[in-house]
Every structure is written in structure tokens, then in C-alpha cells.
Amino acid sequence: MGTSEKNVEDRMRTYIEGLDDRICGGIRKGHTILLAGPAGAMKSSIALNMAYNNAKRNGIKVLYISVEESRDSLLTSMRNLGMTDPENPKMMIVDLGRLRVEHPEADAGRDWFKILKEYLRKKVDTEGIRLVVVDSLTAVYALTNLENPRQELFHFFNFLKRLGVTTILISETHGNKMDMGTSNEEYLADGTILLKFVDVGDTEVQLRLRVVKMRHTKIFHGDLSLLFRNNQFIVTTPITE
Numbered sequence: 001m002g003t004s005e006k007n008v009e010d011r012m013r014t015y016i017e018g019l020d021d022r023i024c025g026g027i028r029k030g031h032t033i034l035l036a037g038p039a040g041a042m043k044s045s046i047a048l049n050m051a052y053n054n055a056k057r058n059g060i061k062v063l064y065i066s067v068e069e070s071r072d073s074l075l076t077s078m079r080n081l082g083m084t085d086p087e088n089p090k091m092m093i094v095d096l097g098r099l100r101v102e103h104p105e106a107d108a109g110r111d112w113f114k115i116l117k118e119y120l121r122k123k124v125d126t127e128g129i130r131l132v133v134v135d136s137l138t139a140v141y142a143l144t145n146l147e148n149p150r151q152e153l154f155h156f157f158n159f160l161k162r163l164g165v166t167t168i169l170i171s172e173t174h175g176n177k178m179d180m181g182t183s184n185e186e187y188l189a190d191g192t193i194l195l196k197f198v199d200v201g202d203t204e205v206q207l208r209l210r211v212v213k214m215r216h217t218k219i220f221h222g223d224l225s226l227l228f229r230n231n232q233f234i235v236t237t238p239i240t241e
Contacts, residue, residue: 012060012131012166015053016046016209018235022220023211027191029130031215032160034137034186036171037195041207042228043170045081046195047133048074049233050168052083054131055090062091062131063123065116067139071095082231092127094119112144113156124163132160136170137185150184157188190215195226200239209235 008025020026027033037043047064054060066074071093078086099115116134123129134140146152160167171185173194186192191214198206209226211219224235 012050012054013058014046014050015057016049016226016233016235018224019209019211022224022235023214024217024219027166027214028216029166030161030164031190032157032167032169032188033191033193033214034169034171034189035193035195036173036186038173038197041195041197042226043195044069044074044135045077045228046233047135047168047170048078048083049081051091051131051133052078052086052088055088056085059090060131061127061129062133063120063127063129064091064093064133064135065099065119066093066095066135067112067143068136069095070097081228092123092129112140113146113152116140117156117159120160120163120165124165129165131166131168133168134170136172138170138172153185154188157185186212191217198223198238206239208238 008020010029011020011024011026012029013020013026014023035043035047051062051064055062064074069077074093074095075086099119102119120129120132141149144152169185169189173196192212194210194212196208196210198208200206207226208223210223211221213219223238225238227234227236
């Protein structure tokens, strides 16, 4: 069944063809979603695609925070994905270097969750940001010294909920396992989209996507093949088993 204007009013589209129809029109606005998978599974590309298309097509103000990759590198990736005008004024890309300039105390205290919360609150209040991407949650862990990471993460997720923005948190998995760390982030999130590589035959490796959970949404639970064709992400039923 295709999506309609009526059932997408409270949804943020992923702009992956074939996926939004399977999750009631998209991600529910205001929810926090984990986009998880192993290295090389195109997590950043998928998040950039969602951010860019929501900014360009819907006029939604987006904040993309990169902890590992520079802004220039991300702009190059966007162009390679067919986004010919990546510097859309509705889409703000901020990398770690800029955050360090604006918050010089961060390196000394290494409290990056606090820095992120302060920065997000400011941008939502002053810029009207409605969609946030943090790339990646795994990298924030690496930069932060926390005595009680589970408690800090619990407060961070609650902060995002109160902030009212739709948030995509990119997270690294170990291989194809649903293992994203020790802080129960998959339980705190409103939804999880898992990417994995699957060996098909003797020589082929396919990228698969599965919606593990999505609160307040009827979802298709099975694996889907994820493709990138003609500058567009597409999911289909697995091409071969």
C-alpha cells in the first residue's frame, strides 16, 4: 500500500524507495532512531540522503553533526551520491573541528554529551532545527570519559525526547551482530534500522537492511536488499537467498 498525505503528516521520510511504504510513511517525527551497521555499510550515506532530501524537498531545517569526518569530506560524499547542490541553507553540517572551536573546554573535560546537548538546544531554539543526525554515537563514546555511561546515555536520550526533534544516531556494530556497545542504546531508542552484509553464493556480497523496531509503527520485519541506483537508495525483497 502506498503512502498518502494523510498518513505521512507526522512522519519524516527516509527517502529510501520502498522503505517508507513499509513503515507507515516514514519515521515518526520526534523519535530517536539508531541507524546501525558494520563499517562500510553506507550508514553515513543513508543519513546524508535523508537529511538532504528532507531539507531540499520539504524545507525542513537539518543539523548534521559529524564527529569523525570533516565537513568538506561529507560534501564530497554528497556530490558523489548525486546531490549536486549539497550546500543547501536548510542543511547545516558541523564537524568536530568547529565544535572544538566553539567549545574549547570540551577537550579538557571531555564531556561531549554535555557539549552536544548545549549545542543542540541552542540550534533548535535559534535555528528551528527539526531533524538531527549524529555521526556517530560510537565516536562520541571514544571521545568521552564517563563514569556511568549507561546513566549518561539515558539522560541524553531523554534530552532528545524533550527537545522534540527527529534524531538519527549512527552506531557501529561488530560485524553483522546486533551488538552496538554496552550502554543499552538499542533499548532506549524509539527505533532501530540495522544494516548488514550477506554472502550470496561463492562470490557475491549483498547489503541488507532490516527494521528491527519502530515504535507506534506497523513495520515489515524481514530483511530487504539495499541498492543504490540512479542516485537513489532502493530496498527490495532479497534478490537471492
